[in-house]
Amino acid sequence: DQQVKQNSPSLSVQEGRISILNCDYTNSMFDYFLWYKKYPAEGPTFLISISSIKDKNEDGRFTVFLNKSAKHLSLHIVPSQPGDSAVYFCAGPPGNTGKLIFGQGTTLQVKP
Amino acid sequence: NAGVTQTPKFQVLKTGQSMTLQCAQDMNHEYMSWYRQDPGMGLRLIHYSVGAGITDQGEVPNGYNVSRSTTEDFPLRLLSAAPSQTSVYFCASSRGAKGTVYGYTFGSGTRLTVV
Numbered sequence: 001d002q003q004v005k006q007n008s009p010s011l012s013v014q015e016g017r018i019s020i021l022n023c024d025y026t027n028s029m030f031d032y033f034l035w036y037k038k039y040p041a042e043g044p045t046f047l048i049s050i051s052s053i054k055d056k057n058e059d060g061r062f063t064v065f066l067n068k069s070a071k072h073l074s075l076h077i078v079p080s081q082p083g084d085s086a087v088y089f090c091a092g093p094p095g096n097t098g099k100l101i102f103g104q105g106t107t108l109q110v111k112p
Numbered sequence: 113n114a115g116v117t118q119t120p121k122f123q124v125l126k127t128g129q130s131m132t133l134q135c136a137q138d139m140n141h142e143y144m145s146w147y148r149q150d151p152g153m154g155l156r157l158i159h160y161s162v163g164a165g166i167t168d169q170g171e172v173p174n175g176y177n178v179s180r181s182t183t184e185d186f187p188l189r190l191l192s193a194a195p196s197q198t199s200v201y202f203c204a205s206s207r208g209a210k211g212t213v214y215g216y217t218f219g220s221g222t223r224l225t226v227v
Contacts, residue, residue, distance in 0.1 A: 006154070009152070034215055036215075041220075041221075042220060042221075043116070043202055043204075043218030043219050043220050043221055044155070044202070044218045045218070046215030046216065046217070049215065089154060089155060091155075097168075098143055098160060098162040098168075099145065099157055099160045099168070099170060100145065100157070100204075100216055101157060101171070102147070102154045102155035102156070102157075103154050104152060104153060104154035105154045105155075
């Protein structure tokens with residue numbers, strides 16, 4: 001049972017344009033969602049989070065949108081830069097369990 | 113400040129051998145977790161701990177054991193390695209009650225190959 005799903009394995013965009021990464025979830029018990037970024041041969045790094053009581057959170061070039069009725073969230077990167085090329089994971093904690101469940105990841109390539 | 117330290121970085125095992133992947137954090141974090149990353153599967157939770165002396169199973173716990181005798185350390189044991197355990201393993205820790213607002217801090221990973 002995949003509670004957090006990222007259905008697009010890869011995305012390619014031009015530098016300066018918007019990147020939109022999508023994530024769907026099946027469990028309504030998630031209180032927060034997080035996005036992580038991962039470069040090859042490194043551990044994932046925390047990027048941005050959103051509480052389930054909000055529908056938007058912004059941090060510089062990164063904005064996360066949450067649509068609770070659709071059980072869908074998305075990460076927008078504007079403008080995209082070549083250094084943003086990485087694997088992006090969405091994640092959430094199901095209920096008050098202390099564990100974090102990740103999606104399959106989306107590989108973003110930003111072309112100069 | 114070292115953060116989350118994993119050792120070793122690389123390891124090759126023969127089928128049936130045992131080993132322990134080490135994880136240590138110096139941030140006094142309560143929550144620690146082990147994940148494995150496989151192509152197309154994302155990061156899957158193996159075991160996690162919400163404090164010293166407390167552990168629980170994640171999504172893929174079979175073949176792995178953990179213990180948490182101190183706040184700092186959270187070793188992952190493979191009792192009898194199998195080729196299906198070939199993967200990259202990540203340890204993570206968090207100070208938050210739910211590890212969400214603050215996010216989890218990850219180590220740099222251990223690449224394990226079982227032949």
